[in-house]
Every structure is written in structure tokens, then in C-alpha cells.
Amino acid sequence: MYNLLHELPVDLGDRSYPIMIGEGMLGEYDLSGYVGGSQVMIVTNDVVGPLYLEQARDCFPGKSVDTVVLPDGEKHKDWQTLNLIFDALLEKRHTRKTTLVALGGGVVGDMTGFAAASYQRGVPFIQIPTTLLSQVDSSVGGKTGINHPLGKNMIGAFHQPEAVLIDTDTLQSLPPREVSAGLAEVIKYGLIRDAAFLDWLEQAIDPLVARDNQALAEAIFRSCACKADVVAQDERENGLRATLNLGHTFGHAMETFAGYGNWLHGEAVGTGMIMAADLSAREGSISQDDYDRIVRIVSRASLPAWPPTNMTPADFMNLMAVDKKNVDGRLRLVLLRSVGDAVVTSDASPENLAATLKAFCRQ
């Protein structure tokens, strides 16, 4: 029997959807009410598929379920792999009434979501995220897409799911490095808009790293609630939603420099948040104590605190200039106004930015 702990509504008008969080959900919870037609295509990868694909099938009683298994990894978040989904849909003659299901981490979710946004100009989809990172971040909010050799997530769409099913049991099979990567995004929510949550995280960080189910369920719920609140206020990222990108501009530059997949997204965000905190301190928004506190919790989550060894300030500047958070050529960054409050700004002084890059680059 499953144990549904939280049902969280994401309020987006006629594109609203629920997030179900619980234990023992896979294989037990009936999702067929979220499927409009008779056809379902479950998309997973060759790591998650062997563990959970048969259980996921059982969530759709009475439906005609086909499956497609993609190669695992960020390096496969490309057109060639996306096209395997279209091939399967067309070979199995899925109509405009089909429903896609993403079973896996952020890469599977982003690609399945973009396939759903684009197949026959748009079909519905359901998210079943199986990593901590995708549970607290990429499964909420409707951002979908693939990478381009010249930039991450450069090709995609906004496409909201019909429902998100989060089973905390799936986290027990996750490598420790991926748990830490997910915690980077969890910490982010505390930093950008919930100081009380950050206080809680400082108490709970060791149980979280040790994968205590109780602590994980609470962290996922509060993170999803935070993100759902932001997305409901600014679905298309015209303002507030951009604060969710704390650490991401530095982070994307590191991921691109290291080559897709060598750094986990959450690892790059962890280091990126420390760099953003350093710049915020140089700008006088937060104190040195605040900065130290941020370094400490990121490090306690077993996340890296330094960019790739051979990366230079020039590498950062070059790679950040194509980051999509730029508007009309001005470099926009998310900085902290205080612990628990972030702002998107183009006002950081070039000197302080240069000082931060110099402080973190060992070349």
C-alpha cells in the first residue's frame, strides 16, 4: 500500500496540476485519471528503466502503454536522443490524444516534456521524477528542452504537466553524489526566499545526506511549495522566476566548460551559489558571516566549493555572455539582498565581478 504524504496544487489557471508526494507510490498509485485518451508512452532511460519501468506501467490500469528507453546521461540530452521518442510515437501510431510519461531524472523529464510540447504541436504529459534534483526542481514549472553544442537548454518550450508523482522510495537507489546535487537546489530555496527553511536545513542537513526518509519528504515538500509559489506568480520567467536561477549563470558556465555531464547540474549550482554569495558580499548586500554560513551548508551537503581547476576568469566571462539570462547584451545575475531574499540585477559592479572570478579561479 502507498502512503500519500502531501498533495500540492500548482496554481496556473487552466494549466494547474497537482504534485503527489509519498512512499510506495510507484506501482500502486492510479494515474489513469490524468490520461485523457487510451494511449500512454512511458519514456525512461537504461538506468532507471530496469529499476522502475514495470512498476510505472502499473500506474496506468486500463490504458494501452508503450515504452521507450533512452541512453542515460546529460550528454544524451540532444536532438538525436529526443528523436528516439518521436520514432517510438510514430512507429506505434500514437495520436494527438496520447499522453507521455517521464520516468527518470531531469534529463528524461526535460526531453519528454519537450517531446510532448512538440509532438503533433503538443500533447499532454505526466512527470514521475526519480532523482532528488528533478523532484525539487525540474519537475515543477514546465521548463522543457534539450542542449545545443553552443549552450545548455537553448532549445525547448514551456509545457506544463498534467500531474507530478514523487515517490521518495526511489531516492534510496540514488548514488550519493546525486543526492548532494539535489540538495544544492533545496538549499537554494532557503537562500532565495525562505530563511526559516534555511534554519531548518542547517538542523536537517546530516539526516538529509544520510537519506532519512522523513527529512527528505519534508525537504521535497517545502522545496516544491516554494517553487510552485514562484512559478504561479511568474510562469514565463519575466521577473520573480528568474531568482530561481541563483548560482545558475556561474553554474552553467562551469558545466559547459567541463563538458556536459562531467559536472552534475546540482554540483555546478552549489559552487555557483557560493560564487554568487561572494559577489553579494563584495557588493555589501550580505555580511562575511552570512557568506561563511552559506559556504558551510553547501559544503556539508558534500558539494564542491570550487570551479574546475583549469577554468579562468576569461572562460567564465566568455561562457556567461551566451547564457540566456542576458537581455540585450547586459549580464544579469541573481544576487542575495539578504539570506532568504534574492534579486535579479544587472547592477553588479564589473570590478566586484572580476574580483569574485579571480578569487575562485586558480589559473
Add this chain to the structure above:
Amino acid sequence: MYNLLHELPVDLGDRSYPIMIGEGMLGEYDLSGYVGGSQVMIVTNDVVGPLYLEQARDCFPGKSVDTVVLPDGEKHKDWQTLNLIFDALLEKRHTRKTTLVALGGGVVGDMTGFAAASYQRGVPFIQIPTTLLSQVDSSVGGKTGINHPLGKNMIGAFHQPEAVLIDTDTLQSLPPREVSAGLAEVIKYGLIRDAAFLDWLEQAIDPLVARDNQALAEAIFRSCACKADVVAQDERENGLRATLNLGHTFGHAMETFAGYGNWLHGEAVGTGMIMAADLSAREGSISQDDYDRIVRIVSRASLPAWPPTNMTPADFMNLMAVDKKNVDGRLRLVLLRSVGDAVVTSDASPENLAATLKAFCRQ
């Protein structure tokens, strides 16, 4: 000096946009008011580019204009060619505030629109259609996309342009076969919802084939007004908009059978409309005289009245089953209730459909 003959509003709430129809517009009409940022990327092909690219640049005074030239033809309406647009945007560091401009026929318009829908999860675009078909059909209504080896337009998005600029002068350089292909869609509007327009077309068909500017401008305006009215009522094709697909289910099967690009889309639609009219007559909705009248006007537009010689009824059935107009496995077709009134229906008798296919297939 340009001569703006019509400005037609397409009413889609906050996605509304105008269609400007006139003579001497390219190079003279100022479109920079429809560009939100400072960057413009004009996408064209290697046939249209040499004729009109420099003039199109002049429509954007004060903007930073880059260009990308794609290989011409339906066979290039694929991911590889689409990616040339993304490559150019990223190499030239176009931000989320860029505006794409489609300069060419339906293929350039569909690909540029899908690139705009997908680049950084969506940027604005402007249509400058240069063929009769794209002026009366694909530039109105926001359907964008590319082909997949297993089906036409299977990957795409609904994405509305900021504005559409139609310069009738561009039709003077068009091959006669493409004028006829455009006239197929013009005739379609008369058949599905405007009997008076069909009466007018029967008077004007010879001047239209002879490319009389006065007749063409009127035909484009009335066609766009008809399509804009349909799209305003049913943007996402939940009902009424599907009647615009008269002849398209048969037509897509012929295009796929012949290999993309061997039959022009409008040619396949011309034959497809005759087949749909034949089935409508067998179903008792229109008279034999109505059917003869439809065959006559399609033929006077120099359009083919027969499918590819070696195509069989089984080929039709097989290729129509993957057509996206199917819902839950039932074959849906657009049929005529009378001349000037179409309906989307799954009710055509299998026997009558078989008889129509048998009558038109010579194998």
C-alpha cells in the same frame, strides 16, 4: 513608394497581430515597430535570398540584422536544416529578446516559426511570405513545425507571429506550378465556408492563373480574412479549424507516398479536395453537378486531378492511418455538407471511402 492595400487584424487576444497586404512593400515598409529588442535574424533560402534578402533588411532600420540562408525545398524541412537557424542564433549570440523573420515560402515560414517557438523556449517572429501558398495559408494561424521521416509536420508548435507582411510583387517571380499550388488553398476557402467567394473565383480563375495583380490581391485578402476568422474562433484546432484541412488527409498521404517535395503541398491538396468531394457526393451531401463544378475549377487552376499513378487504395489507408487528424484510432475526414460548408466527421461509411479510393487509384 509602397502601396498598402489591406491591413487585416487577426484577433487572438494578447497574441493578436496584423497582416499587411500591398505592392512595393519589401524594402520600403518599416517593420521595426514590431521588433521588441535590438536584434533581428532573417531566415530565408537560397532561391528567395538572392531576390529579396537585401530589400528585407531595409524593413528594419536601426536594428542589428543578421541573416541565415537555408537550402530550398520541402525535403530540407527537417531537424538538420532547422539546426542551422539555432547555430546562427547562438554563434551571433542572439538573446531572448531577438526577433526572427521568415522570408520565403511555407517551408521557411514553418521552420522559422518553430525555431522561434523553441529558441530559448520562445522568442517572437515576423512572417514575410513570398509564395501564394504561404501568403494565403501557412503565414496565418501560428502552425509551425518540421517533418519526420514517418510523417509530415509531426514535430512543431503553435506560435503566433508579431506581424505578417505580404508583398504581391513577389508573386511575379514565382514558377507557374507554385501559383497553381497556392490557388488550391484559395479555392479551398470558397469550398469550406464562402460560396460567394467560390462564385467570384470562377469568374477570376483565368486572371489569377495569369497573375493579374488586382485579382491576386483580392484573392489573398479574402483568403486571409477567411482563415483569420477561423483561427480566431479555434486557435488550437479543437473543432472548426480542422475544416481547413479539406483535402489534406488524402493530400498528405499522396505527398508522403510520392516522397516529400515531389508533389507540391498545394497540388496534393487540389487532388485531395476532388477526392473529398467525390466521397461527399457518394455520402449524398453534394450533387454530381457540385462535384463536377469542383473538378472544373481545380482543373482550371492547372492542378492535378489524380493521385500518383502507382498509388493503391492500400497505400492510402496505410498512410492516412498515421495522419494526425485521427483521434483514438478513428479516421476523421473533412467532407462537404454543401458547396461553401464543410464538416469534420468520422461517420463516412467505409464502403464509400473504399469506392472513392478505388475510383481514383489506377492500380
